[in-house]
Amino acid sequence: xxxxxxISSHPSMRxxxxxxxxxCIEECYSCAQTCTSCADAxxxxxxxxxxxxxxxLNLDCxxxxxxxxxxxxxxxxxxxxxxxxMLDSCAVACRLCGDECMRHAAQHEHCRICGEAxxxxxxxxxxxxxxxx
Amino acid sequence: xxxxxxISSHPSMRxxxxxxxxxCIEECYSCAQTCTSCADAxxxxxxxxxxxxxxxLNLDCxxxxxxxxxxxxxxxxxxxxxxxxMLDSCAVACRLCGDECMRHAAQHEHCRICGEAxxxxxxxxxxxxxxxx
Amino acid sequence: xxxxxxISSHPSMRxxxxxxxxxCIEECYSCAQTCTSCADAxxxxxxxxxxxxxxxLNLDCxxxxxxxxxxxxxxxxxxxxxxxxMLDSCAVACRLCGDECMRHAAQHEHCRICGEAxxxxxxxxxxxxxxxx
Amino acid sequence: xxxxxxISSHPSMRxxxxxxxxxCIEECYSCAQTCTSCADAxxxxxxxxxxxxxxxLNLDCxxxxxxxxxxxxxxxxxxxxxxxxMLDSCAVACRLCGDECMRHAAQHEHCRICGEAxxxxxxxxxxxxxxxx
Numbered sequence: 001x002x003x004x005x006x007i008s009s010h011p012s013m014r015x016x017x018x019x020x021x022x023x024c025i026e027e028c029y030s031c032a033q034t035c036t037s038c039a040d041a042x043x044x045x046x047x048x049x050x051x052x053x054x055x056x057l058n059l060d061c062x063x064x065x066x067x068x069x070x071x072x073x074x075x076x077x078x079x080x081x082x083x084x085x086m087l088d089s090c091a092v093a094c095r096l097c098g099d100e101c102m103r104h105a106a107q108h109e110h111c112r113i114c115g116e117a118x119x120x121x122x123x124x125x126x127x128x129x130x131x132x133x
Numbered sequence: 134x135x136x137x138x139x140i141s142s143h144p145s146m147r148x149x150x151x152x153x154x155x156x157c158i159e160e161c162y163s164c165a166q167t168c169t170s171c172a173d174a175x176x177x178x179x180x181x182x183x184x185x186x187x188x189x190l191n192l193d194c195x196x197x198x199x200x201x202x203x204x205x206x207x208x209x210x211x212x213x214x215x216x217x218x219m220l221d222s223c224a225v226a227c228r229l230c231g232d233e234c235m236r237h238a239a240q241h242e243h244c245r246i247c248g249e250a251x252x253x254x255x256x257x258x259x260x261x262x263x264x265x266x
Numbered sequence: 267x268x269x270x271x272x273i274s275s276h277p278s279m280r281x282x283x284x285x286x287x288x289x290c291i292e293e294c295y296s297c298a299q300t301c302t303s304c305a306d307a308x309x310x311x312x313x314x315x316x317x318x319x320x321x322x323l324n325l326d327c328x329x330x331x332x333x334x335x336x337x338x339x340x341x342x343x344x345x346x347x348x349x350x351x352m353l354d355s356c357a358v359a360c361r362l363c364g365d366e367c368m369r370h371a372a373q374h375e376h377c378r379i380c381g382e383a384x385x386x387x388x389x390x391x392x393x394x395x396x397x398x399x
Numbered sequence: 400x401x402x403x404x405x406i407s408s409h410p411s412m413r414x415x416x417x418x419x420x421x422x423c424i425e426e427c428y429s430c431a432q433t434c435t436s437c438a439d440a441x442x443x444x445x446x447x448x449x450x451x452x453x454x455x456l457n458l459d460c461x462x463x464x465x466x467x468x469x470x471x472x473x474x475x476x477x478x479x480x481x482x483x484x485m486l487d488s489c490a491v492a493c494r495l496c497g498d499e500c501m502r503h504a505a506q507h508e509h510c511r512i513c514g515e516a517x518x519x520x521x522x523x524x525x526x527x528x529x530x531x532x
Contacts, residue, residue, distance in 0.1 A: 001400075001429045002512055006436035009508035011443045029428050030400045036472045037405035043318050044410045044475040052309050053210035059325075060207065060215055063200040066465065071193050073435045076443040077186035082193055082229055085222040092218050109408035113401055134267075134296045135379055139303035142375035144310045162295050163267045169339045170272035176451050177277045177342040185442050192458075199332065206302045209310040242275035246268055319476035326473065326481055329466040337459050343452035348459055348495055351488040358484050 001026050003073070010075050021072065024128035028069030028090065031121035035062035035097060038114035045108065054100050054111065061097035064090050065121060072128065080132065087129040094122035134159050136206070143208050154205065157261035161202030161223065164254035168195035168230060171247035178241065187233050187244065194230035197223050198254060205261065213265065220262040227255035267292050269339070276341050287338065290394035294335030294356065297387035301328035301363060304380035311374065320366050320377065327363035330356050331387060338394065346398065353395040360388035400425050402472070409474050420471065423527035427468030427489065430520035434461035434496060437513035444507065453499050453510065460496035463489050464520060471527065479531065486528040493521035 003025040007013055039058035042051040068090040071083055098118030105112035136158040140146055172191035175184040201223040204216055231251030238245035269291040273279050305324035308317040334356040337349055364384030371378035402424040406412055438457035441450040467489040470482055497517030504511035 002433055002516060003436070005512050006433055006440070006509055009512065010436070010440045011445075025432065029432050033424065033428050033468065033472060034401055034405055036469050037402070037409070040322070040473040040475050041405065041409045043321060046410075048314055048318065052314065055309060056207060056210035056306070057212060057215075060204050060212055062469075063203055064215070064219070067196040067200050069432065070196055070435050070461075073432060074189060074193065074439040076439050077189035079190060079193055079229070082190075082197070082222070082226050085225050086197070089215070089218040089222045093215050096212070096215055110405055113404050113408065117401060135300055135383060136303070138379050139300055139307065139376055142379065143303070143307045144312075158299065162299050166291065166295050166335065166339060167268055167272055169336050170269065170276070173340040173342050173455070174272065174276045176454060179277075181447055181451065185447065188442060189439070195336075202299065203302050203328075206299060207306040209306050243272055246271050246275065250268060322473055322476040323478060323481075326470050326478055329469055330481070330485070333462040333466050336462055340455060340459065343455035345456060345459055345495070348456075348463070348488070348492050351491050352463070355481070355484040355488045359481050362478070362481055 001029060007075065012075050018128075018131050020124070020127045020131040024087070024124045025069055025072050027117075027121040027124035028065045028072065031094065031117050032062050032065035032069060034114050034117040035059075035065065038101065038110050041108070041110040042104075051104065054104060057093075057097040057100050058114070061093045061118065064093040068125065084129060084132065087125045087132075091122045091125040091129070094118040094125065098122060134162060139206075140208065145208050151261075151264050153257070153260045153264040157220070157257040158202055158205050160250075160254040160257035161198045161205065164227065164250050165195050165198035165202060167247050167250040168192075168198065171234065171243050174241070174243040175237075184237065187237060190226075190230040190233050191247070194226045194251065197226040201258065217262060217265065220258045220265075224255045224258040224262070227251040227258065231255060267295060273341065278341050284394075284397050286390070286393045286397040290353070290390040291335055291338050293383075293387040293390035294331045294338065297360065297383045298328050298331035298335060300380050300383040301325075301331065304367065304376050307374070307376040308370075317370065320370060323359075323363040323366050324380070327359045327384065330359040334391065350395060350398065353391045353398075357388045357391040357395070360384040360391065364388060400428060405472075406474065411474050417527075417530050419523075419526045419530040423486070423523045424468055424471050426516075426520040426523035427464045427471065430493065430516050431461050431464035431468060433513050433516040434458075434464065437500065437509050440507070440509040441503075450503065453503060456492075456496040456499050457513070460492045460517065463492040467524065483528060483531065486524045486531075490521045490524040490528070493517040493524065497521060
């Protein structure tokens with residue numbers, strides 16, 4: 001991912017892009033991919049019936065991470081209130097989805113990897129939110 | 134849109150779908166389309182330079198309405214906290230974007246229509262959030 | 267949905283918006299919502315194991331309809347080749363997903379409604395593609 | 400991004416994930432982020448009027464890469480025809496957007512980086528399409 005180089009060449013940024021912001025963008029896109037993959041892997045499991053809550057949260061979390069990554073990427077104009085709301089919402093989505101994935105971590109490796117990705121993304125969103133004040 | 138019929142046939146709903154919920158889903162999808170269209174129409178205006186903040190908010194608002202519509206559509210399992218957060222975030226996005234659009238309503242008919250759509254969607258999200266308690 | 271009014275006020279359109287184009291945009295957004303809802307309703311069914319292929323196609327079709335609706339909405343600049351490709355891809359997605367849904371139409375009302383929505387969207391995409399030549 | 404580990408733990412894959420597939424997923428998500436960033440950086444340029452076609456293609460390309468990444472990630476059930484169509488559409492989107500970005504590469508570093516990302520993603524989609532036969 002080239003979030004760093006892209007933001008460095010943004011006319012409104014003048015090279016000022018906090019590491020927290022870059023990390024947040026990268027974790028959001030990465031977590032969106034991981035949650036999409038976990039929802040799909042859960043759907044292929046024999047005991048899919050036990051994983052419907054996990055699939056549902058994965059689908060919601062993938063959508064939220066996806067657009068949080070987009071919104072935080074945009075640096076033109078001003079949209080601080082919306083960005084803070086989305087960082088908060090995304091941190092909540094990642095906490096709920098990560099906790100649910102971790103309940104299945106012992107049986108399903110994809111849930112373990114995804115749970116850890118969600119918790120990492122949660123922290124990156126919280127950190128980016130703090131740095132923005 | 135067939136949100137009503139689809140939710141009526143959902144195995145977890147047993148016909149129980151509040152009007153507020155259905156209206157919220159429909160306004161979210163409709164507002165997502167309107168904001169995408171307004172961003173694009175602004176981009177084609179001669180004075181695009183005066184509309185960059187409007188375009189930026191339109192792009193963010195389109196993304197948020199899009200996935201709020203998806204998340205509220207999903208009724209399997211339980212995801213109340215995430216849904217409330219997204220309804221709040223979406224109401225904020227619609228307020229900010231709608232207010233900005235209204236600043237250009239006199240010059241640009243697309244901004245007027247979009248501003249009204251945003252404010253309608255904001256109310257639908259707030260109403261759905263209240264009904265969910 | 268206000269696709270008609272929005273396109274009428276687009277600076278590049280001068281009121282020229284074919285009915286086929288408007289109908290395609292509306293069917294794409296509507297089908298995106300219906301497929302998201304059907305994937306979720308299938309996930310809540312007791313026999314979810316028999317519906318995994320249906321869920322998978324619903325998720326893909328929802329994503330494709332979503333962005334086809336966005337791309338066809340945009341009228342600034344020129345992007346004919348991309349638009350034709352997406353209209354074709356969306357028609358294929360709707361055919362495959364609609365056919366699969368129809369296999370479950372007798373047991374699940376949500377699959378019947380969704381199958382019909384997919385086939386309607388397929389036709390709207392094909393018609394819009396023809397009108398664009 | 401953890402596409403490799405996720406697909407290795409997918410119940411339908413048994414460790415079989417071609418490098419071409421993994422690379423395609425990663426390039427799609429990365430290119431989606433880069434195009435979103437380039438559209439936004441173009442919007443902030445003084446001469447935004449000269450970049451409207453670039454912005455428009457960037458927005459379309461970001462959307463297409465986003466969902467191609469999602470669709471290729473999903474391995475449950477069978478959806479070969481849809482996947483091939485989307486890989487083709489995504490390669491076309493990346494070619495058109497990459498070529499347009501390259502026209503502005505000398506003036507805008509973000510367009511140069513984005514043009515290269517698009518061409519890399521185009522090749523990754525073509526390669527994944529060939530390996531799938």
